[in-house]
Amino acid sequence: xxxxxxxxVLGAVLLVGVxxxxxxxxxxxxxxxxxxxxxxxxxxxxxxxxxxxxxVDQRRAQEQFAxxxxxxxxASRFLTDVSLSTAHSFAPGLDxxxxxxxxxxxxxxxxxPGVTNDWSPEALRPFSRFEITVQQPLWTWGELSxxxxxxxxxxxxxxxxxxxxxxxxxxxxxxxxxSLLLTEALDRLxxxxxxxxxxxxxxxxxxxxxxxxxxxxxxxxxTRLTEEETERRIVQIEQNQKTxxxxxxxxxxxxxxxxxxxxxxxxxxxxxxxxxxxxxxxIGQALQNRPEVEQAEAGVKARRALVDVARSDYYPKxxxxxSLSQSVTLPERPNPDNAFVGDSFMGxxxxxxxxxxxxxxxxxxxAQVEQAEAELNAVQYxxxxxxxxxxxEVEEAYRSLLTAQAAVESRxxxxxxxxxxxxxxxxxxxxxxxxxxxxxxxxxxxxxxRAQYLQTVRQYNVAVLDxxxxxxxxxxxxxxxxxxxTTDAQE
Numbered sequence: 001x002x003x004x005x006x007x008x009v010l011g012a013v014l015l016v017g018v019x020x021x022x023x024x025x026x027x028x029x030x031x032x033x034x035x036x037x038x039x040x041x042x043x044x045x046x047x048x049x050x051x052x053x054x055x056v057d058q059r060r061a062q063e064q065f066a067x068x069x070x071x072x073x074x075a076s077r078f079l080t081d082v083s084l085s086t087a088h089s090f091a092p093g094l095d096x097x098x099x100x101x102x103x104x105x106x107x108x109x110x111x112x113p114g115v116t117n118d119w120s121p122e123a124l125r126p127f128s129r130f131e132i133t134v135q136q137p138l139w140t141w142g143e144l145s146x147x148x149x150x151x152x153x154x155x156x157x158x159x160x161x162x163x164x165x166x167x168x169x170x171x172x173x174x175x176x177x178x179s180l181l182l183t184e185a186l187d188r189l190x191x192x193x194x195x196x197x198x199x200x201x202x203x204x205x206x207x208x209x210x211x212x213x214x215x216x217x218x219x220x221x222x223t224r225l226t227e228e229e230t231e232r233r234i235v236q237i238e239q240n241q242k243t244x245x246x247x248x249x250x251x252x253x254x255x256x257x258x259x260x261x262x263x264x265x266x267x268x269x270x271x272x273x274x275x276x277x278x279x280x281x282x283i284g285q286a287l288q289n290r291p292e293v294e295q296a297e298a299g300v301k302a303r304r305a306l307v308d309v310a311r312s313d314y315y316p317k318x319x320x321x322x323s324l325s326q327s328v329t330l331p332e333r334p335n336p337d338n339a340f341v342g343d344s345f346m347g348x349x350x351x352x353x354x355x356x357x358x359x360x361x362x363x364x365x366x367a368q369v370e371q372a373e374a375e376l377n378a379v380q381y382x383x384x385x386x387x388x389x390x391x392x393e394v395e396e397a398y399r400s401l402l403t404a405q406a407a408v409e410s411r412x413x414x415x416x417x418x419x420x421x422x423x424x425x426x427x428x429x430x431x432x433x434x435x436x437x438x439x440x441x442x443x444x445x446x447x448x449x450r451a452q453y454l455q456t457v458r459q460y461n462v463a464v465l466d467x468x469x470x471x472x473x474x475x476x477x478x479x480x481x482x483x484x485x486t487t488d489a490q491e
Contacts, residue, residue, distance in 0.1 A: 038254060041263040042177050045252060046478035049173035050166055052253040059165045063158035066151075073151035080319075081135035086128065091329040091345040092170055093123030106334035110341050127271050131325040137318055138354070143312035153302035160295035165293070166475040174465040174474075176248045180260075181267040182458040183241040190237050191452060197227050234404045269457050271484060272464045279398050282471050286394045289472030293390055296383035303376040304387055304488040310372040313365040316358040390470075397463070397470040404460035410454040418442070418449035 040048070050056060095118035100109065109115050137144055202222045208220060209426040249260045275281040287293055326348050359365060425442040468474035468483075477483045 003271070035181060036255075036257065037259045037261055039261045039263045040177075040252070041176060043478055043481065043483045044263070045173045045177045045248065046170045046475075046483070048252045049169050050475060050478065052298055053165075053169045054333040056162060056165050056169055059158070059162040063155065063162055066154045066158040067173045070148075070151040070155050073148045073317050077148065078136065079134055080137050080144075081133065083133050085131050085133070088126075088128050091127035092117035092119045092126040093125060094118060094333065104462060107186070107336045107338065108282035110336050110338070111332050125329055125331060127327070127329045129325065129327045133323040134321070136320045137317065140317050141312040141315040142308040143317070146307075146309035148314065149305035150302045150309070153298045153305065156298035157295050157302065160298060163472075163475065164289040164295070167469050167472065170475045171465050171469040173248075173251050175201045175462050176244070176251045177262060178267070178458045178461050180241070180244040180248050181262050182454060183244045184262070185454045186266045187237055188236050189447075189454075193447070194230060194234060196222070197230050201227060224363065239416055249451065267454055267457050267461075270464045274401070274405075282467065283391055283394050283400055285471040285473060286390045287387060289476075290390045290470075291472060292386045293383070296379065296386040299379045300376070300383055302381045303372070307369065307372040307376055310365070310369045313359045313368070316356045318354065320352075320354050322352040323350065378408060394467075394470045397467040401460075401463040401467050404456070404463040408453075408460045409457045411449065411456040414443065415446075415449040422446040 025364070094109075095116050096114040097109075098113035100112050151322065198203075204220050204223050208217070245260060248262075249258060252260060254260060317350075327344065327346055329345045333343060333346050336345050422442040422445070425438050428438075465474060468477060474483075
């Protein structure tokens with residue numbers, strides 16, 4: 001015996017309402033008429049999102065900047081100050097050379113009182129001076145080493161920020177992937193609902209034509225109204241599916257003329273086993289792998305090094321300094337070769353020695369040390385807070401996973417029970433042993449169970465990804481191809 005039309009109508013109405021309770025990840029509208037189709041797996045989606053994400057690239061650029069600063073700090077260890085300075089002007093000529101006794105050499109001109117500098121415009125000649133200065137620190141009481149250490153820890157901080165953003169991008173790509181899978185599964189259920197409505201409508205018309213008193217025109221009107229409502233809602237489901245597809249395409253930074261499809265045919269629960277040590281195991285993983293903890297630890301080491309830098313001002317800095325200068329005037333002026341007499345416009349000079357530099361404003365130094373220590377304390381508190389936050393996030397993700405796992409198992413059993421109930425009511429109805437109201441309830445329960453099961457599977461899969469994100473291993477698993485490798489969970 002055919003299932004009564006009212007049962008099918010009510011079941012379809014309920015299913016459509018359930019389907020529309022799911023909202024995919026928001027994104028820009030789908031592009032019209034895509035030319036190419038790209039099929040991706042969950043791991044493919046994550047890897048491509050990590051490779052193409054400008055958010056991750058922005059963090060990498062900041063890491064490169066920190067790395068360049070670290071290189072600069074290391075370069076300051078040797079030949080901290082190497083500079084070249086030049087000066088260019090005009091030098092005077094010599095006047096009174098006609099009064100010099102014959103046979104006087106150029107080295108003796110300085111002894112002639114009649115020889116003077118000639119600053120008249122026609123006597124001026126080009127003059128240049130070049131000086132190279134080199135300074136090499138010998139002992140800085142931790143200033144150089146502290147600056148280098150702080151700069152290197154700054155690189156570690158930025159590297160941790162890159163990984164932190166990578167975790168966010170990876171889990172977002174996974175959520176978007178499963179949102180698309182869910183909308184496709186719900187779309188298939190919506191098609192089945194439309195088929196139920198069509199069969200119900202044909203059945204009501206047939207029974208009316210045969211004069212069956214079990215149906216009336218009210219049943220037909222109700223079926224037609226349900227059909228109109230279903231068509232409107234199916235359009236909404238289709239648009240939600242396109243939105244989810246566009247969200248995944250945007251997440252992967254594909255062209256608008258590319259249609260992205262999930263490689264999985266159906267929405268299935270991820271194969272994931274919870275570690276026997278459960279919560280303690282995942283908290284330990286998170287404290288070891290979460291970038292927030294690494295970032296806080298690197299920040300503490302950087303601030304500790306900067307405290308040493310500030311304290312170094314209490315002590316004198318020792319350095320070796322050397323300079324070489326060359327003065328040239330063209331055409332050349334006579335340059336006496338004398339240990340006590342020289343010409344500032346001609347000749348070569350050099351200075352070499354060890355020097356001390358001491359900051360005598362100890363009040364300012366003490367204040368700077370106190371500021372550095374306060375900043376160190378602040379970062380240490382941040383590290384403690386980060387560790388506690390990580391513990392909380394792991395526990396929250398862990399318990400959410402257990403809840404989602406139990407929900408999947410329960411929804412799976414509910415789907416089985418609802419299917420058995422529906423088959424029993426259909427058989428009883430065929431044998432004239434059943435009740436129409438019970439059959440309607442069974443149809444509604446079966447459709448609702450199937451829709452709820454799909455939603456629960458999506459929530460479970462996202463909960464798995466969120467736990468991996470909370471432990472700081474999601475991005476590394478995706479990159480290494482061990483995203484769903486759960487051997488560590490079974491050891």
